[in-house]
Amino acid sequence: MPLLSVIDLHTRYATRAGVTHAVRGVSFDIAAGETVGLVGESGCGKSTLGKTLLQLVPATSGRVLLDGVDLGALKPGPLRALRPRVQMIFQDAFASLNPRRSVRDTLETILRVHGVSSARERLRQVALMIDRVGLPLSALGRYPHEFSGGQRQRIGIARALLLRPDLVVCDEPVSALDVSIQAQILNLLVDLKREFGLAYLFISHDLAVVRYLADRVMVMQAGQIVENAPQEQLWNSPVHPYTRALIAAEPAPAGRARVA
Numbered sequence: 740m741p742l743l744s745v746i747d748l749h750t751r752y753a754t755r756a757g758v759t760h761a762v763r764g765v766s767f768d769i770a771a772g773e774t775v776g777l778v779g780e781s782g783c784g785k786s787t788l789g790k791t792l793l794q795l796v797p798a799t800s801g802r803v804l805l806d807g808v809d810l811g812a813l814k815p816g817p818l819r820a821l822r823p824r825v826q827m828i829f830q831d832a833f834a835s836l837n838p839r840r841s842v843r844d845t846l847e848t849i850l851r852v853h854g855v856s857s858a859r860e861r862l863r864q865v866a867l868m869i870d871r872v873g874l875p876l877s878a879l880g881r882y883p884h885e886f887s888g889g890q891r892q893r894i895g896i897a898r899a900l901l902l903r904p905d906l907v908v909c910d911e912p913v914s915a916l917d918v919s920i921q922a923q924i925l926n927l928l929v930d931l932k933r934e935f936g937l938a939y940l941f942i943s944h945d946l947a948v949v950r951y952l953a954d955r956v957m958v959m960q961a962g963q964i965v966e967n968a969p970q971e972q973l974w975n976s977p978v979h980p981y982t983r984a985l986i987a988a989e990p991a992p993a994g995r996a997r998v999a
């Protein structure tokens with residue numbers, strides 16, 4: 740059984756300007772431990788799809804199954820219990836951190852809310868994770884504005900991994916970072932995946948990033964997944980014209996930053 744199954748998922752936004760049908764009938768699976776890249780141009784619905792998986796945005800229709808359990812059919816209690824298993828890392832780590840809380844406070848609160856009642860145990864787990872993402876323990880007493888973009892993303896990663904998820908949706912996690920920092924964060928994500936046995940849905944508009952770490956790649960266009968193939972197959976023999984156009988539009992390797 741796949742870790743995650745998405746079946747005919749639709750997401751619509753209703754605004755004063757009208758309705759945007761951002762995700763239009765998407766179906767796919769993610770296996771435990773698998774890294775699936777999701778590529779497509781800005782506005783095609785990648786972030787909406789990611790947020791719908793976490794139920795940060797409600798699905799209009801369709802199903803999201805985690806280990807065969809339909810998340811949309813769960814009552815609030817059981818849903819809360821499953822929520823930690825799928826986490827998200829955002830492009831803008833600063834916006835997703837509370838500026839008035841120290842790193843220790845932010846991370847400990849997550850553990851407290853999820854039932855880790857011993858303060859000593861919370862601190863132990865927080866210290867372990869902050870070390871694991873490559874930050875010094877002194878980071879715990881500091882506030883988000885005191886960190887660089889790369890360090891903030893490390894905090895965002897620590898927060899996402901604290902509850903030991905099975906799947907992490909990484910939404911353009913390095914797009915806002917300097918090129919020199921991007922490779923460090925990508926390498927960290929690869930290491931953590933191995934250590935914790937994570938599956939990733941890795942969203943990026945940058946094909947080079949997806950090339951570096953995906954087992955399989957899905958191509959999204961105007962709310963739909965138009966191609967879904969193992970990475971070698973996708974690059975070597977793309978089937979859909981849009982996939983071919985994306986690959987053709989990719990800058991030449993010489994002009995871009997090398998990863999790793």
Ligand SMILES: Nc1ncnc2c1ncn2[C@@H]1O[C@H](COP(=O)(O)OP(=O)(O)O)[C@@H](O)[C@H]1O
Binds near residue numbers: 754761780781785
């Ligand atoms: N909160 C929102 N309210 C209304 N429309 C939105 C919202 N978020 C995204 N959209 C629209 O949904 C479509 C898909 O956006 P998004 O999922 O952010 O795409 P991507 O991540 O691929 O750039 C776009 O047309 C965008 O304008």
Ligand SMILES: [Mg+2]
Binds near residue numbers: 785786787
């Ligand atoms: Mg996006």
